[in-house]
Amino acid sequence: MQFVKAALRNRSFMIGATLAFIFIGAALISFLWTPFDVTKLDIAHKLQKPSALHWFGTDHFGRDIFAMIMVGARTSIAVAVVAVGIGIILGVPLGLAAAARKDSLLDEIIMRTNDLVLAFPALLIAIMITAVFGPSVINAIIAIGIFNIPVFARLTRGAALSLWTRDFVLSARVAGKNQTRISIEHILPNILNLLIVQGSIQFSLGILAEAGLSYVGLGAQPPIPSWGRMLAESQTMISFAPHLAIFPGMAIVLTVLGLNLMGDGLRDLLDPRLRRSRT
């Protein structure tokens, strides 16, 4: 309850959450309704400027840009969510295990593998996967997801290591609890805030990465609509139909901005140091 009140007072959290929910809402509504059918071509009405009928105008096939942005939000959000999920589900346990057995062979292997993966930006992973399996939206998810694993593993290990030296963990060990139980009961709840904040950051980075990959043709393929590909297609027409580039770009900026503001707000709301001073 107290958290809700504090959240309502936190300006950047509220602005961020509102923006993020507009786009998540748009993605969800698009399953039920869009103002126009994005799979239907209507060459007669191609490249129209924004109007009361076509709010954001139409593209070179006469498709409604507003509807395409709604459907594109699905792709962006789905890719980012799954990629963050991969990062958390694989990265957090690895980080916890490495911290629980600091300086062991296991720790060494996990951390060296982490360093190795970090040397491959998501784009390089996508290039390699695409070179072998051909482009698809799944590749984008895998590439971004793999990149997220070491991010979460490192963060988890670092935070967990400092917790392992704390007296309350020593007390739990004296109470005979094993490393797995301590990791779940004592370590995880105390790094949850950190994971939530990092999750929102990786979510927004995932949306940017998906847009980039789709833009260079390594991500979503036709007919799946995607903000990045809309921008790629708009490029040759940008001098006479700038609206083709402006609206999808704005969608990316506002979503990412919203997620980042929400992350900043969450950081303030969840930081125990700040919370202590409030109570």
Added chain:
Amino acid sequence: MLRYSLKRLLSLGLSLLAASAVIFLAIEVVPGDPASYMLGINAQPDTVAALREELGLNVSAFERYITWVTGMLTGDFGVSYTYRTPVVDMIGDRIMISLPLAIYALTLSTLIAFPAGILAASKRGTATDVSIMGATQLGVAIPNFWFAMLLVVFFAINLRWFSAGGFPGWDKGFFVSMKALTLPAISLALPQASILARVMRSALIDTMNEDFIRTARAKGLTKRQAMWKHALRNAMIPVLTIIGLQFSFLMAGAIIIENVFFLPGLGRLVFQSISQRDLIVVESVVMLLVFAVVLVTFIVDIAYAAVDPRLRGRS
């Protein structure tokens, strides 16, 4: 210091070896027979056999890996299947665009981020701080390739200050070439600068809360002097970390940006090679980019030691 550097150098070598194994496995072993993959499903069996012979595929994967790695060490990256020219020549031309672009962008972003971050930290809570932080918040959210498109519309199409793309070649003169790289570098640099400025600001603010700043103030230093003489160098430690991490994003960004401006760099080469199934080229470019990322990590590690005497050990 020497011992520390040697240790980092050793880890650099090991990272590269591990990375090369990953790349080789992913691109040459996983898809099965590279020769039939590269020729597509309709290829004649004897054509495939000829290509296998040419690519040296008749020996074990391990031997091929050794040949590939030792080849790279002597500057032999193999021969492109599509163009029948040595890969090293193709890369050599392209890297002269990608590398200067990355360095140009990194320089720009540092030149923007440092003053912005320092200014925001020293005027914390004022309108200056709020506007710098607002601008960086926006900068972080903008996809660099979209920003690049907007720059093209504004500066190339409307104002006609720059050309919308292409590269004249270094033989046409340094300034002409740098001018062609300016819009791409700006579009790469601004989002990076935003992140860096935010890190600089928070690192400085954190450092200004340290005990030794209070000690410095007790000596009679003004707040400003304490920041410049004591806080800044300590704040450089997290900033260096971020510069190192950002470099891999910068590389990835450069590959994408080359597409916006039709620059014939490594990015264009790699996408072309993917569509032509020229695996040897893809492999080499990826290896080269990983090398760049690992090298920057190494340089950052050395820079840490220059900033922080605790890492140097007793000399």
Added chain:
Amino acid sequence: MNFLQIENLNLSIHGTPILKNVALSAAKGEIIGVIGESGSGKSMTAFSVMNLLPTGAEVSGKIILDGQDLLTKSEPEMCAIRGSDIGMIFQEPMTALNPVKTIGDQVAETVLIHGKTSRSKANEIARDTLNRVGLPAEQFPLTRYPHELSGGQRQRVVIAMAIALRPKLLIADEPTTALDVTTQAQILDLLKQLVAEDGMCLMLITHDLGVVAEVADHIVIMKDGEVVESGETHALFRNMQHPYTKALFEASSHVPDKGDERASKTPLLEVRNAIRDYITPRKSVFGKPQTFRAVNDVSFVLHDGENLGLVGESGCGKSTLTRAILGLEALQGGEIRIHDVPVEAGTHMPRDLRRKMQVVFQDPYGSFNPRHKVARLVAEPLHLLESEPKGAERRQAVEEALIEVGMQPADANKYIHEFSGGQRQRIAIARALIIKPNLIILDEAVSALDVSIRAQILDLLADLSSRLNLSYLFISHDLSVVRSVTDRVMVMKSGQIVEHGETEAVFTNPQHEYTKTLIAAAPSLQDALEKEYT
């Protein structure tokens, strides 16, 4: 008019009053001790003199140093005064120095910033000052970095920075609290010597009555932002007026009622030839890993019903030994037995063995998972019982343990941040008691507490020990605490037990040189006051 005169000093931060009508004065060449427990406003008084207050601070009154009212000075004027007329030393020497600058640069900076001399002259002054504080050029060239020095050496560097320009007033804010007793004694001697040589005024802020009783000429006792009593040191202690002063005095020399002698002949904890080695990082990439022997051939026996003290300075190996006894780390040689069953590190240790001992740590803030309620925190060791009680039975066990340590059953529903340091330490004891262990290891369990709270916790421990027939292994760096609560004591140095015997015998007639040094170095209120009469 005195050399330093503070009158009617009031301070509030964001509207919260911190200091109320504080007044104190000191003459040139005099040491004035400002004493108080945490939250008494003693440090804020010092920061008011320096005019280095946090944002939102409002200050009024007069702070007159050598005829000038510091509160009327502008910020640039104060910058010229700080470091030149007033020097300051802080509590935490480990963080008070800039880690990326050499000690020479940092000391010379005091001189340079006040524009008095050239770079080379400043370095010369820095060298002389470092020599003066006991850091000679051969071992401590100007090019040393702080991380290459020990805590005591770093504190000397901080002192050198503060006195480089021979200030009129030196403020020392808990300058020895973070240091070992022997180092503390050296630093106090150094401060006394500097005051005598330079004739400056020293304002010594501390929570330790023993320290001020030994060095201060005048004493000011503060509580809740007010001065409750002040006066010439020995006169003040001879004739204490304010009840708080008396309470503080009584708490500082508090001896809990130990009850009857209960020690039996049954060995509870036996440590035989224990050896614990650490592997230190390799010096070079190809070099052999080195080992460091933290515990070296330690043997002792603790009997049922006995309270045994283990005293030593930081780094002597006492914490390592504790972790080995608790079965958290493996030994490289020797063995540890509890009721004749060997202790093994890791999860192999049988539950009924673990159940026989529990631990209370030093830091009341770090000992609890902040995400759990007290009920869950206290119940954690129940895990060690054969049949773990559930529901009402579990709840009852928690409430009984809380009542045992003087807390309320309702406290079980609260989170740990709702309690003060002393209350948290009680809850930590409740957690240890809940499975009715035979042995409780108290690892600096009262070191982080204010004296008055410490006295209460010591009483509680003594009471529990005699009522529940508990044994304690009492680990501390604080000699006076160990003396007051233990039957026997061991002195540890560099991984070895150098002396071992009945507590009173060891304290009154120490045999080993190191024990003698430790006892001589420990500031003792009684000794300081007795010295006056003889």
